[in-house]
Amino acid sequence: xxxxLILSAQTLTLAPxxxxxxxxxxxxxxxxxxxxxxxxxxxxxxxxxxxxxxxRMVPAVLGEAIRDRHCLxxxxxxELILKAxxxxxxxxxxxxxxxxxxxxxxxxxxxxxxxxxxxxxFCAGLLGALAYAPRLPSSILDGAVSxxxxxxxxxxxxxxxxxxxxxxxxxxxxxxxKWAAFPPHFSVATDDEAMxxxxxxxxxxxxxxxxxxAATGIAAWHKPDWAFFPLVGLIWTLRPALGGRLASMIRxxxxxxxxxAEHDYIFPPNRRPEARLKLxxxxxxxxxxxxxxxxxIVWTFAVLYWVAWLRNVPPWRLAFWRDNGFRxxxxxxxxLVALGAGYAAWExxxxxxxxxxxxxxxxxxxxxxxxxGRGDELDEAARVKILSSSPLLSMLKPIERLELAxxxxxxxxxxxxxxxxxxxxxxxxxxIVSGKISLRRETQGNRSVQVQxxxxxxxxxxxxxxxxxxxxxxxxxxxxxxLLTLGRIAAERLIVDRVSQAALTDTLLxxxxxxxxxxxxxxxxxxxxRFARLSSIANYTPGDTILxxxxxxxxxxxxxxxxxxxxxHGSPLATIxxxxxxGEIGLMQNSSPNASVSAFNGTRCLSIPRTELLRFVxxxxxxxxxxxxxxxQRLGRPLFPLKVGDFRSY
Numbered sequence: 001x002x003x004x005l006i007l008s009a010q011t012l013t014l015a016p017x018x019x020x021x022x023x024x025x026x027x028x029x030x031x032x033x034x035x036x037x038x039x040x041x042x043x044x045x046x047x048x049x050x051x052x053x054x055x056r057m058v059p060a061v062l063g064e065a066i067r068d069r070h071c072l073x074x075x076x077x078x079e080l081i082l083k084a085x086x087x088x089x090x091x092x093x094x095x096x097x098x099x100x101x102x103x104x105x106x107x108x109x110x111x112x113x114x115x116x117x118x119x120x121x122f123c124a125g126l127l128g129a130l131a132y133a134p135r136l137p138s139s140i141l142d143g144a145v146s147x148x149x150x151x152x153x154x155x156x157x158x159x160x161x162x163x164x165x166x167x168x169x170x171x172x173x174x175x176x177x178k179w180a181a182f183p184p185h186f187s188v189a190t191d192d193e194a195m196x197x198x199x200x201x202x203x204x205x206x207x208x209x210x211x212x213x214a215a216t217g218i219a220a221w222h223k224p225d226w227a228f229f230p231l232v233g234l235i236w237t238l239r240p241a242l243g244g245r246l247a248s249m250i251r252x253x254x255x256x257x258x259x260x261a262e263h264d265y266i267f268p269p270n271r272r273p274e275a276r277l278k279l280x281x282x283x284x285x286x287x288x289x290x291x292x293x294x295x296x297i298v299w300t301f302a303v304l305y306w307v308a309w310l311r312n313v314p315p316w317r318l319a320f321w322r323d324n325g326f327r328x329x330x331x332x333x334x335x336l337v338a339l340g341a342g343y344a345a346w347e348x349x350x351x352x353x354x355x356x357x358x359x360x361x362x363x364x365x366x367x368x369x370x371x372x373g374r375g376d377e378l379d380e381a382a383r384v385k386i387l388s389s390s391p392l393l394s395m396l397k398p399i400e401r402l403e404l405a406x407x408x409x410x411x412x413x414x415x416x417x418x419x420x421x422x423x424x425x426x427x428x429x430x431x432i433v434s435g436k437i438s439l440r441r442e443t444q445g446n447r448s449v450q451v452q453x454x455x456x457x458x459x460x461x462x463x464x465x466x467x468x469x470x471x472x473x474x475x476x477x478x479x480x481x482x483l484l485t486l487g488r489i490a491a492e493r494l495i496v497d498r499v500s501q502a503a504l505t506d507t508l509l510x511x512x513x514x515x516x517x518x519x520x521x522x523x524x525x526x527x528x529x530r531f532a533r534l535s536s537i538a539n540y541t542p543g544d545t546i547l548x549x550x551x552x553x554x555x556x557x558x559x560x561x562x563x564x565x566x567x568x569h570g571s572p573l574a575t576i577x578x579x580x581x582x583g584e585i586g587l588m589q590n591s592s593p594n595a596s597v598s599a600f601n602g603t604r605c606l607s608i609p610r611t612e613l614l615r616f617v618x619x620x621x622x623x624x625x626x627x628x629x630x631x632x633q634r635l636g637r638p639l640f641p642l643k644v645g646d647f648r649s650y
Contacts, residue, residue: 215227
C-alpha cells in the first residue's frame with residue numbers, strides 16, 4: 001500500500017454493495033457484502049466515507065470537509081481512509097476485490113429464542129462441574145473419551161453459532177474441519193455476527209461456552225474422569241484475552257468504544273510512541289477496560305480453584321490459603337508487573353530510538369562543521385554533488401553544474417568573522433559546503449538584526465538580486481565555514497542568467513527562512529520548497545492592518561521580517577516577530593478571527609491565498625498534521641472536530 005500515492009493522488013470510490021448494522025454505543029459496522037469485509041465506524045466517519053460515492057481523490061474530500069466544517073481530527077481522517085481501503089469499503093477506481101460466496105446454511109435458530117436456554121444450560125453446566133468434581137483421566141481410555149467429548153462439544157457449539165447467525169439474518173462462510181487445531185473441530189466463519197444487534201451477538205458468543213459447560217457438567221456427573229478435557233476447553237473459551245469471545249462482549253456504561261480508525265494503527269504518524277501512549281490512556285479511561293480487568297481476575301481465581309480441586313486440595317479452607325496464598329498472589333501479580341514493565345521498556349526503547357534518529361544527523365553535522373572543515377580539496381565529483389544539493393543550482397542542467405563546479409574554488413573562514421564588513425554588495429558568490437552564516441540587515445534605527453541563518457547548500461552573494469528592495473546585507477560566520485566560491489561576474493553568467501528572478505527569491509530568500517521556523521521544522525524539504533513558491537512577500541508600513549477582527553480570512557501569513565501587534569477591540573494583546581504566523585485557524589476552520597494584526601516595525605510577511613493554502617495542505621499530509629498540531633496548541637484545544645462556539649481563531 002503506497003500511502004503517499006493513496007493520500008495525495010489516487011482516485012477512490014465507495015464500494016457498490018455495502019450494508020450497515022444498527023447503531024450501538026455510537027458505533028456501527030459497515031460490510032462489503034461480496035468481499036466479506038467489515039469496518040467499524042462512527043456516524044461522523046461514515047459521513048466522510050460517503051463523500052466517495054462518486055470517484056474522488058482524498059485531498060478533494062479533505063478540502064471539502066474543512067470548508068464545510070465537518071472535518072475529523074486529521075490523524076483519524078487519514079487512518080480512516082487507509083482502514084477503509086484495507087477493508088474494501090473504499091476501492092481504487094476500476095478495481096474490485098475477489099468475491100467470497102456465502103455458504104447456503106440450511107439451519108437457523110433465532111437468537112431471541114435461544115438466549116435464555118443457553119444461559120440456563122451454561123449455568124447448569126457450571127453448577128454440575130462444581131457439584132461433581134472433574135478429575136484427571138485415570139486411564140488412556142478415559143482420556144480418549146474426555147478428548148472426544150471436547151471435540152464434540154466444541155464442534156456442536158460452532159454449529160450452533162452458525163445457526164444463530166443465520167437465524168439473526170447474517171451469513172455463514174467457509175464451513176470446514178480444522179484438523180491442525182487443538183482440539184480438532186468443526187469450524188465456520190461467523191464474522192457476519194458483527195452486523196447483528198448487541199443482544200444477538202451476546203447470545204452467539206455464549207453458544208460454545210454453553211455447550212462446553214453442559215458437556216463438562218454431564219461428564220462430571222456420569223464419570224468425573226471424562227470431564228477433564230471439556231473443562232480445559234471451557235476455561236480456554238472463557239479466557240479474558242487472546243481472542244476470548246465472551247470477554248469481548250463485555251459492556252460497561254454508555255461510553256463509546258474505539259472505532260477501527262482509533263486503534264491498531266497503520267498510518268505511520270499514528271504509530272509513534274506518543275500516539276500509542278495516548279491510546280493506552282484513553283483505553284484506561286473506559287469503564288469497559290476495567291470491567292475486563294475484573295473479569296480477568298475472576299477468571300484467574302476460577303482457574304486456580306479448579307487446579308486446587310484437581311489436586312484434591314480444597315481451596316475454601318484457611319490452610320490452603322495459608323500455604324499457597326503468597327504463591328497465588330505472586331503468580332498472578334508478578335506476570336502483570338512484568339507485562340507492564342516490558343511494555344514500558346519497549347515503548348521507552350522506541351521513544352529513545354526515534355529521538356536518537358532525530359538527533360544523530362544533528363550531531364554529525366555539528367562535528368563536521370567544527371572539526372571536519374580542514375579536509376583535502378574537493379574533487380570535481382564532490383563539487384558537482386554539493387552543487388546538486390543546492391535548491392537553486394539543482395535547477396541548472398547537469399552540464400551547466402559541471403561547468404560551474406570547474407570554475408569554483410574552495411575557501412575557508414573561521415567562526416564569528418564578517419564577510420561583508422561595510423554592508424556593500426559582495427564581489428564573490430559562494431555555496432556553503434559546511435557551516436552556518438548569519439545574514440543581517442540594518443533597520444531604520446541603524447540597528448543590525450539577523451534576518452536569516454544560512455547553512456549547507458545555501459548561496460551567499462546574490463541576496464541583492466533576490467531581494468532588490470533591500471539590497472544591503474551583512475554576512476557573519478557563526479561556525480567555521482567551507483565555501484565553494486567564484487567571482488560575481490562569472491556567477492551572474494553561470495547562475496543568474498540561467499534562472500528566473502522568482503527562483504532566486506524563492507530559493508535564496510524564502511526557503512532558508514522557512515526551513516528554520518517552528519511551523520516547518522517537520523516538513524519535507526520538497527513541501528517547504530512548494531510553500532516558498534506559493535507565497536509572496538508583502539511589505540507593510542507601521543499601522544497597516546494585516547488581519548482584521550471579524551472579517552473572513554482570505555490569506556495565511558508568516559512574519560518574514562520585523563514585528564506585528566495583535567489586538568482585540570482596540571486593546572493590545574501581544575507583539576509577534578519573525579517566524580510567527582497567523583490566519584491559519586480561520587482558514588482551517590472556515591471562520592473569522594476575533595483579533596486584529598497590524599504592522600509595527602519593519603513588517604514584511606509571506607502570504608498565501610486561502611485556496612492555495614488549502615490545496616497545499618490537503619495534498620501534503622505531513623504539513624496538514626503539523627499545522628493541526630501547532631494550531632491546536634495555540635488554541636488550547638483540538639483544532640478538529642469543530643464544536644459549537646469553536647469558530648474563532650484566538
